[in-house]
Amino acid sequence: MRKTMILIVLSAVLMGGCVSDRTFDRSIPAIKDTLLPFPSKETxxxxxxxxxxxxxxxxxxxxxxxxxxxxxxxxxxxxEVTEDLITEAKLGGLIFFGRNVESTSQLVGLLNTFKRIESKIPLFLSIDEEGGSVSRLPSDIANLPGARTIMKKNVLNLTYEEGRAIGYALDEYGFNMNFAPVLDVDNGKSNSVIGSRSFSTDPMVVAELGVLMARGMEEHGVIPVVKHFPGHGDTAVDSHAGTPIVKHPMDRLNNVELYPFAYAIERDIPAIMVGHIILSKVDAKVPSTLSYAVMTGLLRNQMKFEGVVVTDDLGMGAISADHTQAEAAVLSIKAGADIVMISHGRRDPFKAVAALKKAVLDGVIPMAMLDQKVRRILRLKLRFKIDQTPHDQVDVGKINEWFNELRKK
Structure with a gap:
């Protein structure tokens, strides 16, 4: 296994310090003004x-x-294949699923191994850790309350505390990106795909609690990626298996589905995940992850989002029914995504990279467009001081103490 000088380029050129050097106060300050913006990104x-x-x-x-x-x-x-994702395909990041997790010691060792592989630019090391039913941490870590449970407790600071607790735990393991919180507004029906993963049926509650949770994660140097734009809460089809369609008129979308995302954008949310949802009043032909009208026209131009746009997994049924992951990667990047997620198939990430490279060489993806996307990604890594520093063994007891305190509130 090839080793690397930690942060060969990004730490030396971009950073004056690293996340692991910081200490964090676990006390929970009172939140007097929940409408405060996220900490300003560097100019x-x-x-x-x-x-x-x-x-x-x-x-x-x-x-x-x-x-x-x-x-x-x-x-x-x-x-060897996994190492080649970094050394040969030169990927920007990895996502961890349950299939990659056995125990705390194994997970810390795995993350440290990735950090020691030669990489010019530090990796996004990401996971889905929402609390509740969607959790990827080892089984020796206590489960946190899900979004709906938090809302029902009617304790505003609890959402912020849970965000901090999740951020603390993920940072302890060595993760720097979390695909959470969920900003989907639940439709309140039994056929909802998102259900209790949503904070509420009230878009204002979803917006406020989601931003509070995201802010808590940020406090520990973890990038929150809110999801699933433009809103998966009023759908009866799971995009893992098929293509959900949202047919509401724009006034309804602006007041419900899009409202939490607009609220988060105004508060400088750093990254948004786009779901495989057809928004028929904007683009009735393709899912949002492949739609220029949705990702560029709506999200970038109308809603003024300047952060990083990430797709949901391109191996899901909503996409794989019509496209290979390599084909979808090109279509998605051209339509407005900055990062595509390729989670299925050992060779598919390599095929996606090859297809994207060919698209640039053929002029399908202009070099100026490529540079702008990479520029956003590098700025995000700089903003959160992403590094390759290996972590010591995690203190499971401290994490569980905090998590269990939250469960009791």
């Missing part, structure tokens, strides 16, 4: 001295294209 001058521009100028085409992909992998250790 970076687009001059030749800009460190992001310097790094971007030094990157090869392969390195740029790799940043556009977060991939799943198989097994609980790193084999």
């Amino acid at each position: 970076i001058d687009l001059a030749p001295s800009d460190p992001v521009e310097k790094l971007l100028a030094s990157m090869t085409l392969e390195e740029k294209v790799g940043q556009l992909v977060i991939a799943g992998f198989y097994g609980t250790s790193v084999d």
Whole structure:
């Protein structure tokens, strides 16, 4: 296994410190104004001295294209194929599922192994940790209340506390990105796909609680990726198996489905996951993850989102019924995504990278478009001081103490 000097480029060129150097106060301050914005992102001058521009100028085409992909992998250790995702495909990040987790010691060791593999730019190391029914942490970690349970407790600070607790635990293991919280507004019907993963049937409650949870994660250096834009709460079809369609008029969408995302965007949410949902009043032909009208026209231009756009897994049924993951990756990046998620198939991430590279060389994806997407990704990694520092063994007792305190409230 090849080793690396920690943060070969990004720490030396972009950072003055790293997340692991910080200590965090576990006390919970009172939240007097829940409408405060997220901490302001750094204003970076687009001059030749800009460190992001310097790094971007030094990157090869392969390195740029790799940043556009977060991939799943198989097994609980790193084999040659998995290592090649980083050294050959030069991926920007990885996502961990239950199939990758056996125990706390195994998971910490696995994350540390990835951090020690030679990588010019630090990896997004991501997971789905919502609390409740969607949790990927080892079985020796207590389960946190889900979104609906938190809302029913009617304790505003509890949502913020849970976000901090999740951020603390993920940072302890070595993760730096979390695909949570859920900003879908539940339709209150028994056929809802999202159900109790949503905070509420009230879009204002979803918005406020979701932003509070995200803010708590940020406090521990974990990137919150809110989901599933433009809203999966009023759908009866699960996008893992088919294509959900939302047919509501725009005034309803603006007041319900889109409201929590608009609220989060106004408060500088750093990243949004787009779901495989057909928004028929915007683009009735393709899922949002493949739609220029949704990702660029609606999310970028109308809602003014300047952060990183990530797709849901392109191996899900809503996409795989009509496209290979490689085909979908090109369509999605061209339509407005910054990062595509490829979680199925050991060779599919490599095929996606090859297809994206060919699309750039053929002019299907203009170089200026590629550079803008990579620029956003690098700025996000800078903003959260992503590094490759290995972590010591996790203190499960401390995490469980905090988690159990929240369960009792």
